[in-house]
Amino acid sequence: MPSSRVETLRLGDFRNYPSLDLTFDSGFVVFFGDNGAGKTNLLEALSLLSPGRGIRRATYGEMARQGGSGGFLVRAAVASTDGATRVESRLSPPGAVPASRNVRIDETAVKTADELLEICRVLWLTPAMDGLFTGPGGDRRRFLDRMVLAVDPAHGRRASDYERAMRSRNRLLSEDRMDDGWLSGLEAQMAELGVAMALARAELVRMLAAKIDAAAGASPFPLARLELASGYESADLAGAALDTEEEVRLALRRSRALDRASGRTREGAHRADLAVFFAAKAMPAALASTGEQKALLIGLVLAHAQLVAQVSGFRPILLLDEVAAHLDPGRRGALFDLVASLGVQAFMTGTDAQLFEALGGRANMIPIGATD
Template sequence: MRAEAAARSTGASVASIQTATPAGSRAVMVERLVLAGFRSYGSLDVTFTAGPQVVFGDNAAGKTNLLEAIALLATGHSHRTTSDPDLIAWDADFARVEARVSSVNGVPGTLEVVLGAGATRKRIRVNGVPRRASALAAAMRVVMFAPEDMLLVSGSPSLRRGTLDALLVHRWATASASLSLYGRALQQRNNLLRAVRDGISDRGELRYWDELLCAEGGRIVAWRREIIGELAGPLAEAHAQIAPGEGRLALRYVTNAAATGGETPEEALRRRLAETGEKELWNGSTLVGPHRDDIAFELDARDLAGSASRGQQRTAILALKLAELALLTALDGHPPLLLLDDVFSELDPARRAHLVRRIADLPQAFISTTTLADLDPALVAESTAWHVTRGALALAEREPR
């Protein structure tokens, strides 16, 4: 019933979206989570039920680490660090994160990520079979709302690009590979630009990487524009519900390689690379492409980055997260797993109430908070509460006094 209600709430604007992920194979709930040597958890084996799971405890007790572990199983990487060794407990040689999950057709499955110290590569298994990180995104979708997201409107463009690219991976089966190929081409091209500048390599060696950069970069730009279009309806609707009468919220793609005269994104990027070639050699880095693009939040066509109050920014960010939920639910009619990392304390009562109403439609959600007093009493009453202390998790009837 909850999944059906969430599917109905997405609206007709995204109802026709299709995905390459097989509809009965994707996880909608984490039934069991096993951690070994992960962050503050030396060892943890816990079983979860349906509905909201509230994890509360003091700062640095391990609440965020728990949600980070679940997100890792859906993406293959941390949202807090780019260094995998940071995820390994200081007295451990490796970290292991494993979950038993239930899928939309009721068939159980397992997801596992093992991280080794030093040069050891991470190992990923889906149902016991070695797979790439992209297989995790196909197996389990998550929407995460963390304190860092409060900087989405006015913070670094990389935050906004990362948020959009995470949606691309769920929306298109080949997006993960394209993002990886683009990153590799960018790194190799930058190395070559410096080598050409220093007289070590010939300029002709750039040709291969130029073509790969343009092909994959053009694809990424096209996907980003399309996903912004698909988010438009759910985003405006969510914002109107949270802040009625305060204007229409929209996202606008800001590129340094704008297409002209009917160009494709790939053709526009190729033209811009030619135009900036000498400057790039001087700088030793690639100056145009999707890695330099941005996404603007606009309220009635006014950029919020420099003009919005803190409250308006939080409203826009919450609306985006709700739009992400709607978009991913519309892919196959089943909502993603929602992870809320200590964000209720950042929201006023009206915004909290709106978020609580959406949580009620979900099969499962994980919510971390320092104190249960920050949560809506009705949400607490319907939740399974977990008290975390120094990397240990225990069921709690009520918050200790």
């Protein structure tokens, strides 16, 4: 099975880096150094090889170096069995044309960032995700949608179109004179897109659960059990999609008055949530210890990496921020061995190079020094 690997990374005015050029020739790359040195900034740059705003969900303006031009450059050479592809994300300085981030693949501007998914799939695990099981449902929904996007590239466009239609419907409902024709059209669009999103999420959860079950007894990390709340309490997603869309459309029409009173659309794909359970203890992940939650999350991300490879046909790139510090030496070594068995390229960060001793000579060890 082919794998995508980043061979070079060039930065210009990105975060704390005026300029930087790095070359990688290993399946493991470790950035190590003091806190604040810029290790996570490198992972953020790599995360721009995928659609969206990266691992921090920052605005593009926030990624530009303070005191710099106001823009930034992230350029990478991504190798696969078909050869190397140059991928570039650039934010032009204020006043320049274009005034927003633009993406190029081999010097050709892409129509949408979703085209990046034809080059590689990038998955990540960061300390900010440690509260995933105890935090708000919106965080789990974004996590779920990124998992879906990695196996179904059309999901991102469906989600953005659904959000746009919902905002338009909410705005129309707030007006004194509601236009029935416009509302009906928006509700039909929301029904079609929302049901497609719900079905894609359900299929991802089904496939991921099967992948997790297949690893029972073989994984060094605890197994998760997954349950999906679709956001459609009254709709039957098991029926024919067209029938479900009509059911959802009629429900939206009937709920206009209540939605107008509440100032929001109360039911739909935007209300979905992912429930995760600690399978061995038959308990919600939110009630597990901090260490157990971290181990569950690692296992979930690795199972997803296996699924992405199976469905997409090529192995993803993993970004693992500060993951080694939270594991004991035995589980740390097991993590490295499991990542190696997946055949993926993994970029990891840590404050101490000794955390990665179990990698032996398998990694590019790159010290990151403190910068101004």
